[in-house]
Structures are given as C-alpha cells and as structure tokens.
Amino acid sequence: MMNRIFNFVRARLKKYILEEIWLEDYIKMGMKIGENCSIQPGVIFDYSHCWLIKIGNNVTIAPQAYLLTHDASTKSITNYTKLGSITIEDNVFIGARALIMPGVTIGKNSIVGAGSIVTKSIPSDSVAVGNPAKVVATVQEYLNKTNHLIEKSHTYDHSYTIKGKISANNKDKMYQELMNEMGFVV
Template identity: 40%
Template sequence: MVIFFDFVKRLLLAIAYSLGLKKRPRTLTKEEQWRARGVVIGKNFHAYDSAIDYCFGFLVTIGDNVTLSGTTILAHDASAKKAIGYSKVGAVKIGDNVFLGYGCIVLPNVTIGNKVIVGAGTVVSKDIPDNVVVVGNPYRILSTYDDYIAKQKQRMETLPVYNISFEDKTRELQAKEKEEVQACGGGFDL
C-alpha cells in the first residue's frame, strides 16, 4: 500500500511540475555541494569530473584561479580505521593559479603552492613548492611554472592556434584541425 501511495505522490508531483503549478527544486552544482560541506573555494574555480573528500571537505582549502580535471582530493585515510577505530585526517591546501591534470590524486596533509601545474595521473603525497610543474608518482619537478608558460607561448608562434570553441566546430573544422595537429605534432585550442 505504501508503494502505491508513493507512486501516486510522484505522479501528482510530475503533473504539477509539467503544468507549472509547482517549481522543481533546484539541484546544487558540485561547487555548491562542496562549499556546503565546508570546502573553501576561491575565485575563478573550475572543476571537471572531480571529487573532493565527502566527509572531510571542511579540511580542504582551494585558492583562486584553480582548475581540477578529473582530480580526487582526499583529506582522510581510513587504512587503519578497522584496527584502531579512527581515520587519519589531514588538511589539504591548494594555492592560487594551480592546474591539476586528469587523474591526479591529492592525499591528506598536503600543501600545493602557487603557480603549480600537476601532470595527469600524478599522486601528490607530499608538499609541492611554488612555481613548478610536476609529474609522476612520486612526483618529480620538470621545470618552473614560468619557464613552462614561456615555452608554450613560444610554441604558439610556430604551431597552429584554433580560436573556435569545441562546441562550435563543424565536422569539417574538426577534420581540418585533426589533420593539421597530426602533421605539426600538436597545436593550441581554446
């Protein structure tokens, strides 16, 4: 009987929504959900397909101009919980002007400095200083952030640069870009 009343309730709500008699509740964005759980997030933040520790988000601070790309940020480690009854916890601080590449995992008790690029798949288990590009597990420093950006700007002078966003590209433009990028060994896109 309860199942029947639940069905009727859902049916009446669907009718009310479709007729405009009742507004659908607004779903919070991922960023709003993280903020509601206590994550401190700066300005100009972007996250794509990423996760921040659900229970201990309040231990995570993210600066301005940060991009997460398929990144996981953990502020706890439950490896010993069954044995000792507690999870280890640690704050995570991410500075300003940081890019975390796809598949990065940031472990508890880590600080990532300002002007940092973390390569795809990197496991961040110790602090990263300011102004570096890091990759690997354990990570290694490839260059300074400033040198990396200067090199990319220099490469833009010789490689193709595309100024049409991906959602606006026709199949023909995509095919042309693919051909050019393969022929040149890379390029730059919005």
C-alpha cells in the first residue's frame, strides 16, 4: 500500500518539478561562454532565451546570480514580452545573488556587487552596487581603497581552499584568525 501511495505522489510531483539543466544544455541552445570562466553553483540563466546571453573570457559569476533576458510584466496587458540581450565582457566579477536584467552590458574589467540589481549597462573598469546598481568607483579606486586591508590582514595560500584540500586543522585556525577581520586568499 505504501509503495502505491509513494508512486502516485511521485508521478504527480514529477509533472511540477523542472528537469535539471546543465551549463552544457544552455551552450547547446546558443548561449556563449568564453574561456576560463568560473560559474558558481545556483547561477540561473534565462532558459527561455538563453541564446541572448554572451559571456566573455575570465568571468566569475558568484552563487545564485540571475541573468534574465526577458520581461513578461506587461504580457497579459499588451500580449508582448520585452526581450533584451545580456553581454558580460572579459574579466568581469558578478557577486552572489546579483540580478542582471534584459538589455544590459557589463563592461570589461568590472565588478558587480553582491545583491545588486543591474537595470542599465555598466561601463568598463567600474564597480557597481545597489538596487538599482550604480557605479560607485572605478576598479582602480576600489583597489586603492582596499590595498591597506591586504597589508593588515591575514593572508592564506591555496592550501586554505576547498580545491587546495584544506585540512580540518587549517579550517579551525582560519576561523579563529578571522573572527573579527577580513582575510584574503592569494
């Protein structure tokens, strides 16, 4: 009896759960991604128009960022959906949970802060943050402001990362050292 109930529930749920989509699936559908990119877990690309997304080389997109190429907010009124391409140029960093809206280009060597909602294009060499995202500094100005932090803070080599197979001892050591400050991995 339990098996029968389980199978019934599973069959009903299957209708409502989207199938898992991999990065390769987006690429097959026409999305362009350059070389040496780091796309973190949970990034969402607009499935319905992913071929409108172009990502350059050396781009990092942090977890749960969202790239949206369509806006259906007026579909029920006008019977039209607005579309726009998204271009992420080379050497860009997009922070966690940032939302990139249709029609946006993020210029080369730029940084988009975590949680930012980008509704307009960002020029090259810029740092943009907020809702809506606004340019707050050039990348060089930002680096100048943060360089003193690197000199004063703990720094850690590759062995203090998951890819570097950080040990349990080093995890504890790092936690204790960083309880009240920001550290940097080189």
